[in-house]
Amino acid sequence: MGAPKDGRKISSVITGPEPSSTQRDLRPDIVAELDVADLADAQEIGRGGFGVVYKCVQRSLDRTVAVKVLSADLDQENRDRFLREEHAMGRLSGHPNIVDILQVDVTMTGRPYIVMPFHARGSLEALLRESGPLPWAEVVRIGIKVAGALEWAHRAGILHRDVKPANILLTAYDEPQLTDFGIARVPGGFETSTNAIAGSPAFTAPEVLQGHEPTVRSDVYGLGATLFCLVTGHAAFERKSGEKVVAQFLRITSEPIPDLRELDLPVDFVAAIEAAMSADPSKRPATAAEFGQMLQLVEDEHGLRHDEMALPTDRPRPVPATVAQGPLKSAQASLPRSRLLEILKAGGGRQLTAIHAPAGSGKTALLLQWRDVLIHDGIAVAWLSVDGDDNNAVWFVTHMIDAIRRVRPDLAADATERLEEQGDDALRAVLTALIEQIHTSGETLALVIDDWHRVTDRDSIAALEFLLDHGCHHLRIVVASRSRTGLPLARFRVRDELVEIDSDAIRFDLDETKQFLVDARGLDLSDADIEALWAATEGWVAALQLFALAVRGSGTTTRSIGRSADEISRMSGSHSAIGEYLIENVLHTLEPEMIEFLMAASVAERINSGLAAAMSDDENARALLDDAVHRGLFLQRTEDPDWFRFQLLFADFLRQRLERAHPGRVRSLHLRASRWFAEHGMLRESVDHAMAAADPKFALDLIESTGMDIMETSRMNALLAMVTKGPVQQVTSKSKGLFAAALNKVNSALGASDDNKGRDQS
Structure with missing residues (x-):
């Protein structure tokens, strides 16, 4: 990472930009002290009011980390700030959208330091500087993830108080992670000066600028202001050139936020941001989770992929009253997979249905169609979309039971409470009781589990296998996954209790390709074009959809000489849309x-x-x-x-x-x-x-x-x-x-x- 051309110090990947003129230098031997502590090749990457952040190699684990080192000559307030961050992040470590603390220690000369993962991609602020505003759908996804992180902190009694793009880092897997709890308010911990404005003004709630105590709703405001910035490329109340801080404060506390509708954004998305940034705290979502649920409903309404807040003890999100349980269908109807539905129907009442194929093969779309068939036949269908939280057996079983109780409230009435109280010790008893209740009821229940490939935890896999091995013919389990890992396919194939659809079966045949492109997408293609495209994509649904979008994006769906052939010839692994998807x-x-x-x-x-x-x-x-x-x-x-x-x-x-x-x-x-x-x-x-x-x-x-x-x-x-x-x-x-x-x-x-x-x- 190099310094900006204007000579300013580069922003810290941990704390965001700080004025370099007020920094206190660490003693020059800190690199040697870190090396003794197994933290080699220290390179300064940022500074804050309390110390310096280094990029280091942790030799014992051969990994790159970020190390915050407390300045040796700090006053007590900044020392307390450093310790407060250590305290807050230590309590919150383990959440997938909060930066973990890997190690806390002191150097040979007694300087405290914190070791955290190094985020090579930097912060959302850096991403905005490099690439400009983000697509609104991506902003919604980020908002949901960070709302889960804030909710988790709030349940621990911790207020962040400085939510902004510079304090949200991106992992190598494109996941946002909240960081910099240096001014967080921790119960029983250190407090900043009562009259001090600790956060960044452009992202600070009006009531806090007016001297009131920060609350949960203040953090919600900060998240709403962050989403505003991500989708527009600038803060709602960005400080103008030459403007005094007091004048900026007055604008924030007295003026409405700029109208986002001028940007042609979805009305419900705009309404969610406006609610979070309401000048009246009572009109904001009461909790970060409530704001996250508002954003989830935006995803649902527009047929986007479902994102979950990582809340281990939370119930699944509410769905609109007009929609059946389970994921919503995309606004653009998918092609009926009659050929595959016949295979599923022929499977009769077999215990396990497994649909496994690579990403973009149309697994979820097929599950939705099969769900509709089952519901039409009078079978209750519980739907569980797996996420990272389900790599914990207790959470997985809890989520599964919640899904079942949404369609069969007569089952497993006390299971969730038992799991909360007894944890792993209650798993076998809860599953056994569930199986017995399903059998006694005499009614068939289908449990649909989508994205099973996300689960790698052995105990979660064992819980599913227990259901399959001990379940009766009233319980049918339908699983979609990108892989066969964690599925007892061979055992159930031998028992003749398996219906299987693999990547060869699920891909479009030539007739389905024609129906998809011509009938469903309205493209004017010759039979030769369709056959060439089918051969090029081998019936991979995602590639066909990307092709359809590319052609429609050219401004016409009618045939023009050479256009179809040109688009087809570009369908290769180097095609930008396919590359990005993969x-x-x-x-x-x-x-x-x-x-x-x-x-x-x-x-x-x-x-x-x-x-x-x-x-x-x-x-x-x-x-x-x-x-x-x-x-x-x-x-x-x-x-x-x-x-x-x-x-x-x-x-x-x-x-x-x-x-x-x-x-x-x-x-x-x-x-x-x-x-x-x-x-x-x-x-x-x-x-x-x-x-x-x-x-x-x-x-x-x-x-x-x-x-x-x-x-x-x-x-x-x-x-x-x-x-x-x-x-x-x-x-x-x-x-x-x-x-x-x-x-x-x-x-x-x-x-x-x-x-x-x-x-x-x-």
């Missing part, structure tokens, strides 16, 4: 080792464990390949069960990413593949990879060394096709003997044929 929905969920493995493996048109090991040079290659297949990472089994190939668009995407990340590695991977294929007697693929590596000499050596074997097996066309791939001069010089032999063999064959004809005529 980064957001696939790569962000993978470990660096897996990403490197997939990029290396994508160079080959097909892959098995041996080739994967040779190309990746990773001793875990076999396990990584098995894991990639199991997790549904766009790998499809070929006719030979030992071989796999990538979905074409995903392969293109991986190769493009490989060329950007490791420009010189592509050639070496082709050479590795060529040698492996040659060693295993697969000449055509060996030659192809040698040519792709720009090594025609090796390719022609292969042809020359094996050419006679090919001729002996009468595969002359294959030999000629391979020979013509090489440069003319090298082919001529390297293969004269081979061509002479080939000519002799052809003449011999012709002579034998003439002799046979003569005998026949005689």
